Structures are given as C-alpha cells and as structure tokens.
Amino acid sequence: MPFELKPLPYAFDALEPYIDAKTMEIHHDKHHAAYVNNLNAALAQHPEYQSWSLEKLATAYDQLPADIAQKVRNNAGGDSNHTFFWQLMGPKGGGLPHDKMLAAIKKEFTNFETFQAQFNEAAKTVFGSGWAWLCRDKEGRLRITTTPNQDSPLKQDMHPILGLDVWEHAYYLKYQNRRPDYIQAWWHVINWGFVEDCLEL
Numbered sequence: 001m002p003f004e005l006k007p008l009p010y011a012f013d014a015l016e017p018y019i020d021a022k023t024m025e026i027h028h029d030k031h032h033a034a035y036v037n038n039l040n041a042a043l044a045q046h047p048e049y050q051s052w053s054l055e056k057l058a059t060a061y062d063q064l065p066a067d068i069a070q071k072v073r074n075n076a077g078g079d080s081n082h083t084f085f086w087q088l089m090g091p092k093g094g095g096l097p098h099d100k101m102l103a104a105i106k107k108e109f110t111n112f113e114t115f116q117a118q119f120n121e122a123a124k125t126v127f128g129s130g131w132a133w134l135c136r137d138k139e140g141r142l143r144i145t146t147t148p149n150q151d152s153p154l155k156q157d158m159h160p161i162l163g164l165d166v167w168e169h170a171y172y173l174k175y176q177n178r179r180p181d182y183i184q185a186w187w188h189v190i191n192w193g194f195v196e197d198c199l200e201l
C-alpha cells in the first residue's frame, strides 16, 4: 500500500504528565493508524491516484472521483495533520520559542503572551472536532486559524508552523471535558526546535 503509519518519534510516555501514555498509544496506534488504513482503502478503489503525494491528496481531493473524494479528504488530512502533530511535540519541550520563532511571533502578535492567549481562544472555540493552527499565509504573515474535522490548513494556502489537535480523542482519557486544561498542558510539550524549522521552510 502506498501510505504507511510513521512511528511515533518518542515513547508513548515521553509527554507525561501533560499528555498521558495511554492517550498517546491509542491516538497514534488506533486513530492515526485508522486514517492511514482508510486512505489506502479508498485509493485501492482508484489506484491511479496512489501516486499522488499526501499533500496533494489532502488539498486536491475535489478532483477525485466522487465515491472517494470525501474519504480521501478526511483521511489524507488525518494522516498529514497527525504526522505533523507528533513532531511538534517532544520530551523536555515547552518554555519559550527559540530566537527566530519568538521574533516572528513578536512581529505579528506583539509578545508571546498575546499570541498564546489568541491561540488558546481559537483552540477552545473550535466547535466539535478540529484543529487550531499557527500558519504562514501567502503574504508571509503569521496567522492563527482553525480547521474543522481533519481538514488541512494547506487547503487554505496556509503553511502550518504549529498545530493543536482538539478532537476529544486527543485528551478525553485524562482531561474528559476540560479542553482548556489540555490546551494549557500542551504548551509544556512543544518542540520549539521543530517549530522553528517549520517557520523557515
């Protein structure tokens, strides 16, 4: 099959106590795996599209046959979003962004605290399942945005730099209905080195 589930780049318990090992195991091995499996199953119906990149599938799904377009939208987006999400977290994360990232944030949002408050508000107010993002737009400016379900910000011509999964599957075992507590905890596991690399891509 053309797409494979990439391994989590750290142990399931690496983000404890902020994100618990059981959540990470189910999130990666069950939820993320299902997106990959469902994507492959959809493409098996039309193998001529198996050569498309994940990014193309997640953004140009409306060019696909109608019987697989929505499945590919959901599952290519799910694979792409989660692969990105695992990398932007890590053990010994958190703290302030590195120099270039911090300067970029200050340029657009005045200071880190203002950015963080705006990002938190966006993440809290995603209705139902979806994602909050920090992206670079076509003009090169940093923007906070959200996407519903597993839609990719790439579809909006946005280059993702930071993203937060606010599906209940990302936090329910530990935080139940307390999404704001999960959002606060998540800042402690951000791999700012990876985020800064994304800024410069």
Ligand SMILES: [Fe+2]
Pocket: 027, 031, 082, 165, 167, 169, 170
């Ligand atoms: Fe997720």
